[in-house]
Amino acid sequence: MEIKKFNIRVYGIVLHKGHVLLTDEFRLGMRMTKFPGGGLELGEGTADCLKREFREELEQEITVKEHIYTTDYFQPTRLLSEPQQLISIYYRVELKDYTVLKTSSRVFDFKEIKDGAQAFRWVKLSSMSAKEVTFPIDQKIVPMLKANYNR
Secondary structure: OOOOOEEEEEEEEEEEOOEEEEEEEEEOOEEEEEOOEEEOOOOOOHHHHHHHHHHHHHOOOEEEEEEEEEOOOOOEOOOOOOOOEEEEEEEEEEEOOHHHOOOOOOOOOOOOOOOOEEEEEEEEHHHOOHHHOOOHHHHHHHHHHHHHHOO
8 A cells, every 4th residue: 555645634623511513424435423624625724724614514613722633643544545644633623603503412313325414413521432433533532532621
């Protein structure tokens, strides 16, 4: 497996009233649960990427509060046909308006299973398990959140 490019992903950790925001998605032929965010585009800063992703996916403006973690080990992509080195960057963010966010209490609460389907939900941080998120890097973040933000 020869890797010739980076895939930089930027994620926002939204904490509110003891809960963390997750996104359930159907992409690349599979169901996945992760933190909201997405891919960095050329010419874009990481905070600007995150703001764009939240506008596109949640129709929300955010304030980036602090850097939480950047991948510090080699992680190849698992789902793409062309192998890439994955770099994930996590920030704690706050929504401008929590009252208009559409969420569900059910996992994978989609109208139909098709590529791009997405639903958001709050999970209680104190009882959250790393197994509730799909990808290894997100699974590494969960105990960090519980240790540092579980109030």
